[in-house]
Amino acid sequence: MNIIVWLVVGGLIGWVASMIMKTNAQQGLVLNIVVGIVGSMIGGWLIAPLLGAATVNQNDFSVRGLLASLIGAVILLAVVNLVRRGSVR
Helix, strand or coil: CHHHHHHHHHHHHHHHHHHHCCCHHHCCHHHHHHHHHHHHHHHHHHCHHHHCCCCHHHCCCCHHHHHHHHHHHHHHHHHHHHHHHCCCC
16 A cells, blocks of 8 residues: 555646656656656655654645655756756756
8 A cells, every 4th residue: 555655646646746847848647656756755855854853755645745855856857958958947
């Protein structure tokens, strides 16, 4: 059941992050899920300690945890855009 939650929440977080970074037209469902899950990991390492929360990957389904995951996904997309295009957008 935990894997299904990762896929659903990761897809939603990746989709929202792609909307924020305006890369939604370039990404499909699978890439949104990957961005959401990897973004949650990045958010867990970098952002969650600052917010005092865990992420969805760490079985914390709270607003602060979702916010940390979203910020991590946005950071991931910004780095990918920077490497790919030379600008964050």
